[in-house]
Amino acid sequence: MSNLTGHKPKYPSSANLYSPSAPSLEPTQAETVKWSSGVEISDMAATNEAKSKSNSVVDDLLQFLNASPTAFHAVDEAKKRLRSVGYEQVSEREDWKLEAGKKYFFTRNHSTIVAFAIGKKYVAGNGFHIVGAHTDSPCLKLKPVSKVTKGGYLEVGVQTYGGGLWHTWFDRDLTVAGRVIIKEQKNGSVSYIHRLVRVEDPIMRIPTLAIHLDRGADGFKVNTQSHLLPVLATSIKGELNKVVTKNDVQDNGETTESKSSPNNSKHHSLLLQLLANQLGCEPDDICDFELQACDMQPSLVGGAQKEFIFSGRLDNLCMSFCSLKALIDSTSSQTSLEHETGVRMVALFDHEEVGSNSAQGAGSPAMLNALSRITNSFSSDFSLIEKAIQRSFLVSADMAHALHPNYMDKHEENHQPKLHGGLVIKSNANQRYATNAITSFIFRELAVNHNIPVQDFVVRNDMACGSTIGPILASGVGIRTVDVGAPQLSMHSIREMCATDDVDHSYEHFKAYYEEFSNLDQKITVDM
Template sequence: MATDKDKAATLAAASDFIDFLNASPSPFHAVHEASVRLERAGFQRLSEKDDWELQKHGKYYFTRNGSSIVAFVVGGKYQPANHQSGFSIVGAHTDSPCLKVKPISKKENVGYLEVGVQLYGGGIWHTWFDRDLGIAGRVMVQQNDGSYKHTLVHIKKPVLRVPTLAIHLDGSVNEVFKFNKENHMLPILATTAKSVLNAVDATTENNGPDSDQTKKHHPALIHMLAETMHIDPTQIGDFELCLFDTQPATLGGVNDEFIFSARLDNLGMSYCSLMALIESSASSVADDPNIRLITLFDNEEIGSTSAHGANSNLLPSTLERILSSSVDGKTLSPNTSMKVTFERAIHRSLLVSADMAHAVHPNYAEKYEENHRPHLHKGTVIKVNANQRYATTAPTSLILKEIARQRDIPIQEFVVRNDSPCGSTIGPMLSAKLGLRTIDVGNPQLSMHSIREVGGVDDVKHGIHLLKAFFELFPSVDSKIIVD
């Protein structure tokens, strides 16, 4: 039975996660928030452009594109030269399905100013109708010296909305909600009658290529961005903006047992990965021969094929970079083969692919295989698929189960029905790319890919504890699992 101390710890983890969610309306904000937390925990920022000089017990991180982040801790007994070291890796992703502003978004129709958007990922798009939408992302802002700087913007005010058609004009709407994704998912920004800024003269001096964004976007939108960022509109060189639900993440249910929020998939496992690394880095590193590493990728929802997605060189190049870097002033000897060192390290490594899982739905229980129905509050889910949509194998599953057993952490298992499609993750992709043992896991949730999802309060703590235990126990447990 849970003690008052356990309940307080559970609520504290859930509340902190809610803060993380509300601070992360876009992948750029999620990476920024992760960076702030890492630096607060003593992690040192690196750059892929520079040489790395590492130290045992050292804590490091770097970002790519501002939307992906890698953080790692060097174990106290890390010794790549004697081939006794590997990597304890957790991978997750920062992106979620959303609406993104088009490069030329200015639209006007029957007295309304509308914003052209692209559909990013596989969202449940009907849930985006009649929601109060804000705008967030990054803006390339021109500086006084003519350079452009990646700068975050977060407009929390509900400034956009995709309205539904009244039932009086579409009597079939309660039977099947049909809509055209191009024509009917245009958010309204303002009316022409009230939009004073729409009359602003857009013929300002051009200070660079496409610097006058009011030619491509409504002046009202550009001026709102500029005012929020305290810059001149002509400083806006370009941007990547997504729409988000302005209703904050919150606890819900009569017992405050649910988390109601957008972007649980996959900020849920990004948060658990981040906090597990931070918490494990505060202790138990001295005897670890491995590198403890998290990598939070962008673009998983659209297949991961980008310069900063899981199908890029981000993880492989990071692992090679660490192995080739000096540690405590020592590097691999010239006679040591980097190829052999890398391959031997890979075979002492494990990737936990952490992406949210499906909780059993009370109104659609028949959609779940009867012996594999994960529940909220009952622990992180190990995901298995015979067709390798998930990369879990018997050995990798056994390793994590043994880690969970040693720390008394609850876990569940999931497979889809044979008559049901199955999603996939970064797990199979990275497993194949690197020849890396992999297990797919995730905390259970409802309403995946809706604008408003549902998670369990207890599972935040369960996820952190499981991944923290993985970082701390993997080398010792792995030594007892014999396959090849």
Template sequence: MADLRFLAGAGPSHQRGFFPEKAGIVSRLDLVSYSPCFVFLQALLGRDALSVVPNLIEFLNNSTTPFHATLEARRHLLESGFQQLNECEEWELQPGGRYFFTRNMSSIFAFAIGRKYKPGGGFHVLAAHTDSPCPKLKPVSAATKGGFLRVRVQAYGTGLWNTWFDRDLSVAGRVLRRTKNGELIHDLVRVRRPILRIPSLAFHMDRSVSSDSMKQDLESQLAPVLATQIEAELAVSCDSESPGEHEGNQSNDVHHPLLLQVLADELHCDVSEIADFELSIYDTQPACIGGARQEFVFSGRLDNLASAFCALWALLDTSSEPLSMLDEDYIRMVALFDNGEVGSEAVQGAGPQTMFQAMMRISRWLARGSTSEGVVERAIRRSFVVSADMAHALHPNNAENDVEHNQPKLHDGLVIKHNLTQNNATDAISAFLFKEVAKRNCIPTQNYSVVSDVGCCSTIDSVLAAGYGIRLVDCGLPQLAMHSVREMCGTEDIDAAFRHFRAFFQEIASLDDQLRVDA
């Protein structure tokens, strides 16, 4: 059985141990395109053996915040032989090398240089974002009302906040510590047990709650309950050896001492060491595969960790072996930005041109000693970016919200997004090239244009197109319950997206050379 799984070739090559040219996953969508051997394997091993979805589930469960998603991506890159760089230090690069760097611990950029790369060669990029809508703790989070300890939060992004009520919640994020010897460090923390809950109001206390359930006062009604006041006081008094132990660097009117104690217990440090933190609320229910035919993924943060995962897995699968870039004269890159849900303008977002700065450094280093003109400018014009976010799938209970000819569906592949106002930067050529990659590999795709009187959400693609001047196609995995605390998508769409992204890295160069527009 182990040998059969090995031959099936599911997942990145660093987990498989071999690198055949066409190794990867097979889903029910494309069994007809493969030999009877794969049909036999599908029946014998079960669907998961030939799918990347189990890897996605693990990635989702380990990526409760952008910090944790970046850490998880970093772990896989290191295991695959990628070398970590530091933006503040001088880089040393070479053709055939594989590298990555992080910014703010919440965004990550990885690239593999073709062994035949020449100055002015372009970049083929898969771009996504690591953040998702969620409540985040305010700098002054302590609040007490009605005998309860509450935590003040701010709504991050445009979430369906009513779905966060009555869920088993906890906290995760980054903690800044000042150790007893004066050292300043930061740690990632994740409290796995549920410590918070946002209770909904009983129906007979407010008869409008059933008709106005989608409306909340986010300042007062979204604050989670941490504990009852009397229990918190008992806990703090029992845990403290001296009256000043829980004062530390945070006064009691800034954050609840009980919350600080929970964080200190998780980090195995003293409360007095906690100087500050960036914490998000997350749902403790893990991601899972669901549906009567195991055809769905149920999880939080699918928008946009599903795209980030498929992009990362495609890079690992096509670039992790020493000989994988032997004949490549381009650079393959994955750019996973933070703050995509709130405009991308933060230092770790797509707006500040982090990716463009990296492209300049890479192009100039690889052209050192050369008298070639315009290496950066030529590299940018030869580059191609796939902006991968999520897309609204046809809703079974609200089908009238989409016009008849414009209904993305689950299990039908990536959705190519079009908007002539350039809120999505796809054009005819970029869409054709991306769909041609899919067509040559028997991978389904869908088209979507925004309904005229509804408008659409912006994605990082418009930021990248305007700020970088690179050709771009905007696509998304179809999903339901977008921005809910629990979203859903199709398992086959995850596999199709992975295969599509992998084929993009392998084939876009030759296709682009045939259709390049120079005028």
């Protein structure tokens, strides 16, 4: 983003205060004269066009983030976007009849999604050009028995998911979202359906303890078992609004005829009623659910120069969005796949934050299964999958740690990624990241060809290094892999931040990768 220091501020209306496209600054008098004189109009037009395009990508990201409070919602949003541009859904339970030049996707558990576009010149044994990311983020998930009553309060039992900065969850306006299994009765038959739910009101809060009651505390130490329970209501109000069930007695002494549900003893009836109201069903129709607490504050553009994105779940929905949009846009025109010899793919996995060891995580056979089924759809020679893997390439995209101005000693001196500096190539000698010289060169060369900035990161020797889906897929599938990510601050907080420029850089880098990897890979003569 341009340096606008010294510009006279323009105060937007409150309605446009957080709009990423709302103008917030005016040009100086000198610049106004220069513009009106017509000098460098072409350069100015190019700059404005780039800004407009960047704002479009950022606006789109904000819509994606605000539509995706959970991994289930993120996958559902991805499905909508893919379907709208002609991607066809296939099921892993059925046979696949694929065609070159066509676009497809499938899901697992409604929380993992894999989309792919097959080049018109693809033949079995050719490579796959993949960007992999993850849909999950650290959060508080409701326990199987969430009903907690103590001290005159109705509280909701939650369990921690992933390595969250749990102190950031206090004093936030919270709601619940996730998936629900609902029983439906039609024409005398019973069926069970998966539904997404998101209560639109702030219904919970985790209050902090007043400093007057904890003056001796050395910092804010959270006991995740006893301190993290959200307050849903007071017991008195909860009883007044209690849902009447089969075992409840009405004022006239008669029992109701509604069907009993085991959920009544596991969850507060008030919570079940809120879910039922949102879903348009009865509380007793709710068979089970996977819900999590969610922050009500929307994702938005902020900062004095409108250069930051303030949001939850940037790790890793930002990379999920940028890779998904890059795939869609690189395959949107009628001729985009005309000369493509490979398969362009995005794979967004669940459960990265807890190790990826699940049926829908990167540690599952999902990736290998997808590569095998696509290859075998075009040939009965099952040995071609091994050739295809060696011709393939994976970009493991997971957000990176930007240099923190208040904790600069936490970064290695020569590896200090900055906001606005482009995607970060992550390296680790102990294979916490899967990057090597060949894979980093390929990804860096794409940046050079398009004048896109790129950065490097290694963790300090005296600090532990995190990891990604990169090493898991590299070792499990045998595919060439580079680990990258956009720089951000406040990782794993309920409210994170990154730079708007880096969203645009990431999108452009991934799009260039999809469109040009086939040609670039042919120029590499090193035996892989």
